[in-house]
Amino acid sequence: MKLRRSMLFVPGSNAGALSTAFIYKPDSIMFDLEDAVAQSEKDSARLMVFQALRHPAYQEIETVVRVNELNTQFGLKDLEAAVGGGADIVRLPKTENADEIHDLEARVARIEKACGRAVGDTKLMAAIESASGVVNAVAIATASKRMIAIAIAGFDYLVDMHTRRSNGSEPELFYARAAVLHAARAAHIDAFDVVYGNIDDDEGFLREVAIAKGLGFDGKSLIHPKQVELLHRAYAPTKEEVDHANRVLAAAEAAHRKGLGVVSLDGKMVDPPVIEEAEMVLQRAQSS
C-alpha cells in the first residue's frame, strides 16, 4: 500500500525548488503547471517539468503533475509533457464532474500509445474546488480505474460558497471535507486535505492537520517543504498504537499458522480490516 501523507507542490517554473524538492522526502511531489506559473512562463515551465521528471532524483519518488484545465490553451500541452515525461499521476484541477475524468482518461491513453508507455500506466487524481465538484464527488472518484486519489482545494471552493477561512474549527469546510472523504472511501482511493497557506504559522498548520487526520484524510497537499516533516510527525503513530499493531499482526500470524480464520485480541475480533489498519500503522511508523 502506497503511503500518501504529503503531496508537496513545486512550481514548475521555479528552478531552485525543482532542483531540491526531493531532498525533503515527501511521499509525493506535485509539479505545478497551473496556478503557480505565470501565463508567460507556461511553455518554459512545461519543459522544466518534462525534464525534471526524467532526472534520476525523481525516479525514486512518486511524481504528480498538476496540469491546466484541459479546455484552456495550455491543458493538452501540459498533458503531453506530463505523460510523455513519465509522471506517475496527473492531477486535474477544478474537476466538476465525471465526464471530465472520462475525457482526461481517453486523452492520456492516446498520449501513452503515442509515446510508448503502457496504456493504463499513468494514474489520475482530481481536485475538487467547487460546490458542483463536491456534489459530484462520488461520481468523480469512481469515474476511472486509474483514479488513485481525490483532493479538496479550499480557496476556490470557499469563493464558490461565498465564504472564507475562519482559521478555527473550520465549519465552512466541514461538508466538503466529509463529502470528498466519503467519495474517496467509497471508491477505495486516497483523500487529500486542503493546503495551509500561512507557512510561518506552524501552530495553525498542525491544528488543521489534526482536523484532517481526525476526519480520516490520508494526507494533505503542502505548499512548503518545512511542512513535510511537521505533517509526517503529526501522522506518526504513538508507541501504544505501534505496540498494538504488532500484537494484532502477531495474533493474526498465530491464527494463520493454526489454520484459524479469525482470532480475538483483548476480547476484540482481529479480522482483515483490523489487520490492514495495523499494517498501515506500522508503515506510517517506519516512514516517520
Next chain:
Amino acid sequence: MKVMKEAIAGTLESSDLLVKVAPSDKGAREIVIQSEVIKQFGKQIKRVVAETLDKLSVSEGSIVIEDKGALDCVIRARVQAAVLRGAGSEETDWGTLS
C-alpha cells in the same frame, strides 16, 4: 530548427540560468557560456548545451548562457524554451526533447 528572432528563457536566480538566443548570419552556432561553476562543470555544461541544440537541429545562431549552478535538466529545459521561442514554434515534438 532555425532561430528567427531574439528570445530569452530562464532567470538569474540560484540553480537557474538565463539563455539568450538570436539569429546569426555567420552560418554557424556561436555559444558563449558564463557560469559560477565553470571550472568544475564547464565541460559538462557545454556538452549538455551542445546535445540539446543538436537534438533541436539548431545549426546556426547566437546562444549566450549565464548559468547560476543549474542542474542538467534545468539547462536542457531553458535552452529548449529559448530556442522554441526564438523559432516561434507553437508545437512541441516531445520525442526530440527527451
